[in-house]
Amino acid sequence: MNGAADGIRAVLIAGPTASGKSALAVAIARRFGGTVVNADSMQVYADLRTLTARPMAEEEAVVPHQLYGHVDGAVNHSAMRYAADIATVLAELAQSGSLPVIVGGTGLYFKALTEGFSAIPPVPEAVRTAFRERVGDQETGSLHAELCALDPVMGERLRPSDRMRIMRALEVKIATGRSLASFQGERRPGPLDGMPLLKLFVSPEREEVRRRIDARFETMMAQGALAEVAALRDRRLDPLLPVMRAHGVPGLIAHLDGAMGLDEAIARGQADTRAYAKRQMTWFRHQMPDWQAVAPEAALEGALRALAPAG
Known part of the structure; x- marks a missing residue:
């Protein structure tokens, strides 16, 4: 070469x-x-x-x-x-x-x-946009509570103050119906x-x-x-x-x-x-x-x- x-x-x-x-x-x-x-x-x-x-x-x-x-x-x-x-x-x-x-x-x-x-599939842009418009300035603690309800595994893993990762986990759950944790085990x-x-x-x-x-x-x-x-x-x-x-x-x-x-x-x-x-x-x-x-x-x-x- x-x-x-x-x-x-x-x-x-x-x-x-x-x-x-x-x-x-x-x-x-x-x-x-x-x-x-x-x-x-x-x-x-x-x-x-x-x-x-x-x-x-x-x-x-x-x-x-x-x-x-x-x-x-x-x-x-x-x-x-x-x-x-x-x-x-x-x-x-x-x-x-x-x-x-x-x-x-x-x-x-x-x-x-x-x-x-x-092997996490990409979140469709329409889903991401709709989610972020809904969330707006919602408090991070409230988002974490929502994650705990929808995806208890990721809710347990993520710090309640980690806004970016909480939003990412919610987007994946909403878009795919699966926990982000389930994808993280597939490489x-x-x-x-x-x-x-x-x-x-x-x-x-x-x-x-x-x-x-x-x-x-x-x-x-x-x-x-x-x-x-x-x-x-x-x-x-x-x-x-x-x-x-x-x-x-x-x-x-x-x-x-x-x-x-x-x-x-x-x-x-x-x-x-x-x-x-x-x-x-x-x-x-x-x-x-x-x-x-x-x-x-x-x-x-x-x-x-x-x-x-x-x-």
Whole structure:
């Protein structure tokens, strides 16, 4: 496959936000004639190129990129849809002989790729819309009581304050007549399940990640993130959609609405992103123990050595 080590079907690069993993992916793809494939749940959206740190057009011109910015913000994207999309991309890359270099910070996407995912059917948009219109601003505790009545198993599993997961469980129950728990026990294989892979976890020093996050948020603001969020706000989308909860979006919308100063909105976006990076590091270390942890400065050399053809 374009000079990569025999047998390696794909390179997977995970890590916290602002860890330098995207630059690593581009370098590997350039060296081996590969294609960079997104595994970040926010970078799939077309609406937030700057604020989600999607590759810029000039970066995408260096090597092919796939699954970036291909989903409209009005869509509630899921790991199941991601798995279906990337299965198509991987089949195309296998035909062309291009090495997939899959990079991102969404651990569930990597889990879906390598271990499969629960066979939960998609909730029809009409059902979702009708449910959310009915729910409106109903208190989360009341929603949890409704879930306990309709689906006692999930009602027991979920915290009474976990509004998003409670709503998800209710939607599945209403749409299918089955408990979400019954689907979670049924798994479909992932598109890379059982294949030989190079799996890298970019693991920088925590203080360096914090510094990079704060600096990058300032850079994104200088590059037009506020105008990007203003355009998203003008669409008047459901505030519970993932794109509306991207790091920085709630605070910047509050600023645009006159409810928060710009400095406070920026500080909130930085703090939310730092907290997310901390959760990512913890999740990856516990959920992906078989991945090779690499420091950012040594990652490229280690990857090239692992991918070098024998002999």
